[in-house]
Amino acid sequence: MKLSSLSAVLLCTLAVTACDKKSEKTEEQSTPVEAAIIADDPNACAVMSEAAALHGSLEGFSASEQQKFHVKFDWSSPLVSGTKGNSATVTFKDHHAHAVALKISSFKLFMPAMGHGSSQGDQMVMTQDATNTNVWTVDQIYFSMGGAAGEWVVDIEAGACGVTDKVRMAIPVEVQ
Numbered sequence: 728m729k730l731s732s733l734s735a736v737l738l739c740t741l742a743v744t745a746c747d748k749k750s751e752k753t754e755e756q757s758t759p760v761e762a763a764i765i766a767d768d769p770n771a772c773a774v775m776s777e778a779a780a781l782h783g784s785l786e787g788f789s790a791s792e793q794q795k796f797h798v799k800f801d802w803s804s805p806l807v808s809g810t811k812g813n814s815a816t817v818t819f820k821d822h823h824a825h826a827v828a829l830k831i832s833s834f835k836l837f838m839p840a841m842g843h844g845s846s847q848g849d850q851m852v853m854t855q856d857a858t859n860t861n862v863w864t865v866d867q868i869y870f871s872m873g874g875a876a877g878e879w880v881v882d883i884e885a886g887a888c889g890v891t892d893k894v895r896m897a898i899p900v901e902v903q
């Protein structure tokens with residue numbers, strides 16, 4: 728009796744998970760992260776759970792909203808709309824400016840003036856660097872249309888051990 732109710736609970740849990748995944752997939756611009764190489768890094772978990780805020784700014788990096796991490800984007804050049812040939816390197820640093828192996832949980836392009844994102848946001852491939860685990864490569868980035876410097880932004884969310892923080896960053900170059 729006990730076993731069968733446990734099975735029922737497990738089945739329900741699995742069903743809910745499957746449903747969640749399905750709805751995630753059908754939602755436009757969802758970006759499933761399947762390329763994570765390592766489990767949550769203990770140091771990254773510690774950084775995310777700390778109450779301490781970032782110490783000042785780090786050149787080339789932006790601070791996340793809750794001051795949990797610094798992040799820097801390096802974009803491929805030139806950025807071209809209507810293709811998936813664009814990529815970016817994303818680098819995370821902690822509040823001591825040390826590398827921190829966060830995991831990207833969401834990466835969404837957005838054009839605030841027009842209220843739309845990328846029509847192929849679910850095609851992106853995110854890969855965590857095996858050696859420099861604070862560095863990710865995001866490939867197959869698709870811009871639905873061109874835009875002047877700053878017209879496209881990225882909403883990125885990252886974290887460890889279930890704690891995440893986010894930041895919106897403008898793309899500082901023209902998308903052709």
Ligand SMILES: [Cu+2]
Pocket residue numbers: 838841843872
């Ligand atoms: Cu637009």
